[in-house]
């Protein structure tokens with residue numbers, strides 16, 4: 001097992017950046033904390049294609065042990081569909097929010113919170129736009145549409161501008177992410193997802209801790225900060241963030257989980 005300091009690349013603490021904290025796990029006892037984890041870039045490293053991502057047995061075992069220690073107060077909060085989260089973590093079926101809060105599963109049943117109405121109207125235009133450019137990929141998640149440009153980063157600007165324009169014309173929101181811009185209804189986000197979990201047992205009454213890496217996670221950071229929780233950004237700290245703490249990479253988060261269980 002590596003020492004945490006070996007995994008944390010920049011230990012400089014500045015006012016404008018969240019604090020690097022090798023002993024972070026000591027701040028979040030399992031008996032009183034509710035744990036919320038983003039998936040891509042947080043629990044698992046980014047891959048060239050969304051379908052390449054699969055959780056290894058070691059990570060699944062860590063999550064199971066942490067869920068047991070918290071009496072079930074652990075949820076995944078992702079931009080992916082819950083069905084896709086289940087594929088990544090098979091055979092685990094964990095409490096989860098998908099589609100950036102548009103879907104939620106507190107225990108068994110997946111509840112769809114997001115309306116598809118405006119997305120359905122926007123889909124033909126989005127599809128025609130993606131077809132115009134070699135390398136763009138449309139990930140159709142039903143209630144949200146993700147336009148990936150990881151294979152053609154030179155198109156990032158035109159994708160951002162075009163998706164913003166489509167969003168404003170169709171009463172939707174453009175959510176930026178890592179080499180992706182997504183069209184989604186604006187009524188929900190990762191903050192509303194975490195707030196929903198906190199109203200129900202076993203999450204209710206616990207102090208929320210949220211780990212995320214991307215722009216979509218900022219709403220989650222804000223939500224936990226508002227109620228005195230702990231927000232932790234994984235990865236690059238050059239972009240502004242509302243997170244209070246930081247860890248360098250998914251493997252550093254894994255190390256912290258190992259200390260908690």
Ligand SMILES: O=P(O)(O)OC[C@H]1O[C@H](O[C@H]2O[C@H](CO)[C@@H](O)[C@H](O)[C@H]2O)[C@H](O)[C@@H](O)[C@@H]1O
Pocket residue numbers: 038039040041042045046047048049050051053077078079080081139146148150177178179180182214216
């Ligand atoms: O909220 P998350 O769990 O972090 O999900 C965010 C998006 O993740 C996926 O896309 C990202 O990860 C891919 C695999 O590493 C990568 O190829 C892609 O460039 C990233 O944007 C997923 O495909 C999206 O649906 C999620 O919204």
